[in-house]
Amino acid sequence: MTEAAKTYYQSHSKLNFIGTNGQLKINDAKVLVVGAGGLGCPCLLYLAGCGVGTIGIADFDTVSVTNLHRQIIYNYEDVGQSKVAVAKTRLLQHNPFIRINVHRLQVDETNVLELIEQYDIIVDGTDNFAVRYLINDACVYLNKPLVYGAIYQTEGHVTVFNYQNSATLRCLFAEPDAETYVPNCADVGAYNIITNIIGVMMAGEAIKVILQNPDVLANKLATYNAVSVELKTINYKPNPQSRTTSKIRFEQTTGPIEISPELFATLHPGSYHLIDVREDWERDNHHIGGQHIPLKALTNHNFSELLKNQQIILYCQVGARSQAAAQFMRKLGYTNALSLKGGLNGIG
Template sequence: MYQNLMLRYERQVTLPEWGAEGQEKMRTAKVLVVGAGGLGVPVIQYLAAAGVGHLGIVDGDVVDLSNIHRQPLYDADDCGRNKATVAAEKVFQLNSDVTTIVYTFQLQADNAADLMAPYDIIIDASDNFPTRYCINDAAVLLDKPVVYGAVSAMEGQLSVLNYQEGPTYRCLFPTPPPPGGAWDCATTGIMGTIPGTIGMLMATEALKIITGIGYPLRRQLLTWRASMQEFIKFEFDRNADYLNLVPENLEALSRMDYPAFCGVLSSTTIAPETWLSSPSDFSAIIDVREENELPPSMEGALRLPLSRLQQRPDLPVLDGRVLVYCQTGNRTPEAIRILQQQFPAVHFVTLEGGIKAWQLFEMNRKYGNA
């Protein structure tokens, strides 16, 4: 068995910098891959092939036929099955010495710390901003290095974050783009080799960190434009101001609403009838319409127009759960994104349909139609 192991890893063990010591570091390493899609697939394959001891795979999504051109770990027979489960099965076929731990759900604020704590390295192979900011903040609080990658169309980028007191994701992007400000693969399309290339480079960075070989991309962002076959490195430093944006502790992290912070409508939306059944659940109500908009604000609501919030004014202290509304609901994601930056531990909730929906519900209730 020992001879088989040495034969399997012979070519990498032969590297002077790697050797038997490096392979032992691989055997004991624990790596968590968040996302088993276009970026996560090559990371999983290469880390498993190199003999990483423990590989956690997090993904609540299922395989779709449209995934396969850029996620060749899967085939048509896997469609409809959970990606993390299928990936673990393929890892066993590739290298049965690797212990895989499967998480068939998404990483989010209330489980991030528990998921990430047992691992040495976190691979951010996610495809959305709420998950990226959640991974970053948890990694900062847990002091875990993160290998980050992202792709779009015919471009990609990667970096090693929060490693040896290096910069973090927030040092690159302190706040997310406004809603609709960044495209996804479903909108722009993507060449299948783009995530494969970036994912392979991410796996390389993880191997460098585990074995101590070479110089990881700490304080550097590597970008790749496939159309021009152009690689460019950008230098960036740790910015102490980011500390004001990361939740204070793990408990605060668990309460952070990252979808709302990124302007994504999610479970932070509440229907008028649900809210009216328990209005005392909110410590404050904020109306982000402009001063001249009718009807008047709800009783007890604080009027903070979005145009004023965008100027980052001094705000009263907020805590607990806070209801935010506008005329029809279209402006509240941006307002919540701004408010969340100043009050990361507050749970902001959107009134579905805005004050117009609330007004209609009240009329129907009054006249017996609700």
């Protein structure tokens, strides 16, 4: 470490739980933050300030005006620019002694393993439940600790999954049947105070994992309300079946699990079996045909009429439920089951 870097980190080096050796561990660590939004921005800033030696940023999006009130890395002049590119510039201005890797991509089945394999710790700052379960499953498969945070309006929570065989996302939260029941910030709003508090707490958990601190929030969910200023901790337990489910996802996947709307449009209708996994009321509003089997009913359905090598395409509204359905079908031996990427929203 250079003398300039030692000066930069001198306050940390004086702390008992970090010290000189701890700071060197932080400098050697590699942390990936997926999602450079409301949670990712404060997390990235504080990871950079702590001196995490290599920080990866994965995000496909550009900066919009509606991001600015809570995504504190960006300013008005950045609107329309790549989030990862702007974030890299800002973080290196904040701390020139670290390395920033940018991954401008949408994390999916085809790239998630290659992406996270490069890092020691993964931080999930996304707001898409399908991606959250994908990241969780990949971390279990590759045995990577996962720092998880989420907010809803003025409340938020933080925990650490898969740390020294601790519980995973699937142990704490069952995979949702309907992504429409899990609104994002754009739908219900987000208090910028809580996004920043939770994002900073996530950075703190990553640092504790690096230092192997005994107070890592493994098997514990910390919840915080920014209005009532209440902090609670809830204990939860590992479920061995959840870990198995995560591993099977990648062990049985022999190819991409999604099909793009563009490729779907080129297929002859007679070349595949189409299944709508949404609820009755959703299908009544609009559908594109096919067999109707709500996701909840999928596990009890008799698929004997389908051939194991038959092309099966499943769809829902935005693609989360159909991904879960495609994974389930592949476990049954239907290796050509695919989810329509983006669901009905993706095809307009």
